[in-house]
Amino acid sequence: MNLRRLTLFELKDKFLKGEVSAVEIVKAYFQRLMLAESKVKAYITTAKKDALVKEANELDYSLSKWRKTMPLMAMPIAVKDNICTEGVKTTCGSRMLENFVPPYDATVVARMREHGCYLIGKTNMDEFAMGSSTENSAFGPTRNPWNLAYIPGGSSGGSAAAVAAELCVAALGSDTGGSIRQPAACCGVVGLKPTYGRVSRYGLVAFASSLDQIGPITRDVRDAAVMIQMIAGHDPLDSTSADMPVPDYTKALKENLRGMKVGVPLEFFAEGLDPEVELAVRTAIIQMQALKAEIKEISLPMTKYAIATYYLIATAEASSNLARYDGVKYGYRAPKEKGLLEMYMKTRQEGFGAEVKRRIMLGTYALSAGYYDAYYGKAQAVRTLIKRDFDEAFKEVDVIVTPTMPTPAFKLGEKLQDPLQMYLSDIYTISVNLAGVPAISLPCGLSSRKLPIGLQIIGRPFEEEKVLRAAYAYEQASEWHLKRPSL
Numbered sequence: 001m002n003l004r005r006l007t008l009f010e011l012k013d014k015f016l017k018g019e020v021s022a023v024e025i026v027k028a029y030f031q032r033l034m035l036a037e038s039k040v041k042a043y044i045t046t047a048k049k050d051a052l053v054k055e056a057n058e059l060d061y062s063l064s065k066w067r068k069t070m071p072l073m074a075m076p077i078a079v080k081d082n083i084c085t086e087g088v089k090t091t092c093g094s095r096m097l098e099n100f101v102p103p104y105d106a107t108v109v110a111r112m113r114e115h116g117c118y119l120i121g122k123t124n125m126d127e128f129a130m131g132s133s134t135e136n137s138a139f140g141p142t143r144n145p146w147n148l149a150y151i152p153g154g155s156s157g158g159s160a161a162a163v164a165a166e167l168c169v170a171a172l173g174s175d176t177g178g179s180i181r182q183p184a185a186c187c188g189v190v191g192l193k194p195t196y197g198r199v200s201r202y203g204l205v206a207f208a209s210s211l212d213q214i215g216p217i218t219r220d221v222r223d224a225a226v227m228i229q230m231i232a233g234h235d236p237l238d239s240t241s242a243d244m245p246v247p248d249y250t251k252a253l254k255e256n257l258r259g260m261k262v263g264v265p266l267e268f269f270a271e272g273l274d275p276e277v278e279l280a281v282r283t284a285i286i287q288m289q290a291l292k293a294e295i296k297e298i299s300l301p302m303t304k305y306a307i308a309t310y311y312l313i314a315t316a317e318a319s320s321n322l323a324r325y326d327g328v329k330y331g332y333r334a335p336k337e338k339g340l341l342e343m344y345m346k347t348r349q350e351g352f353g354a355e356v357k358r359r360i361m362l363g364t365y366a367l368s369a370g371y372y373d374a375y376y377g378k379a380q381a382v383r384t385l386i387k388r389d390f391d392e393a394f395k396e397v398d399v400i401v402t403p404t405m406p407t408p409a410f411k412l413g414e415k416l417q418d419p420l421q422m423y424l425s426d427i428y429t430i431s432v433n434l435a436g437v438p439a440i441s442l443p444c445g446l447s448s449r450k451l452p453i454g455l456q457i458i459g460r461p462f463e464e465e466k467v468l469r470a471a472y473a474y475e476q477a478s479e480w481h482l483k484r485p486s487l
């Protein structure tokens, strides 16, 4: 039996039945790491094998004693490198935090550990989660396991590539404008961005605070349900986390879509959509109809303003959040500079990469006196209209189905010199963050170049169950989630 091939759900089951030990699982994954990580480069930091085997050993022991009372999972999970891990470097893909070792665990990591899971490594990402390709990492790009010449998507590219290349059982990512769903689409795996407030962000390094969410990247939809179950729920340490009951997500999964109304927004099938992606998504919609869903055409007319709105709000918030990296309180400090001002300037000049600097400048401009109303204020007003589009649509339908990305993954380097082209690949994911609603991406095809295509399913706030249910029904009726890259 090849342990790495199993989903989290299957592996957890075998583990709880005593058919496989935590130590065996850890060893299987380390074997894989030795073989494939040098090609994919999904990680910035990996756990030490001996330490993890020891941890697994202790878990096996405690399980042999407590089997009935402690439903532990003992799964090696990868975590994006902008989520704090006690005693383990958390770099955010930046020189600025190259040597930053957090003194505490993010709430999601703490919850993961309470379930017996452990950290197999910290995954590569675009610097401070700014990007769609993982090429903006200060530590070099991650490669797409389906074709090493292509990007894995971003900014949680390391997490998605690690799941696709079987370098972990499941992973956590963060999504501000698509950073869980896009890499999931590019790597042929499942990525869920929960509702704003569903999952605690305590310990997530902030990029754009009104948009950021943490969520799972997994092999299939059921695994996404298991993972969100583990991390969702109120956290007194995060005032933006919602105090709402957490439903049983795996119970919500059903094999048909009877009674479900599925909206297809006109605006998402317009200019710029790759014909292969369109065909795969339209085929998926027909399959959903066969599963008894009622398909309805809908309109989200404000979609055309989403990119401009996002790139004003996200950069404005980033410029404010990133002001803390001044060489005094955190991370990198430029050596031997004369005077305080020069120290600040050199620190930020040397510590941040080009894209991060571009965002700080854009955001500072949008917030500056005299321009605030015209840019930031206007963007906030349009954001409300975008949210209203979704409110209206959700009066008629339960979920909305769209492509996740306008094209399959592109080649490494292809869009690096053209930030605007890079921003345009966010077109289908960012309005979801602006509206604060949940959405999942799951595989729905392969392009002629054998690169995965992603299907996005969007739901009402706090209706992750419906999103998961729709995704699961489609997934079970298709075979795309069973396809794996031959690395």
Ligand code: GLN
Pocket: 129, 130, 131, 132, 154, 155, 174, 175, 176, 177, 178, 179, 180, 207, 314, 426
């Ligand atoms: N690609 C988007 C950006 O660069 C989204 C990133 C994200 O979700 N973190 O801002």
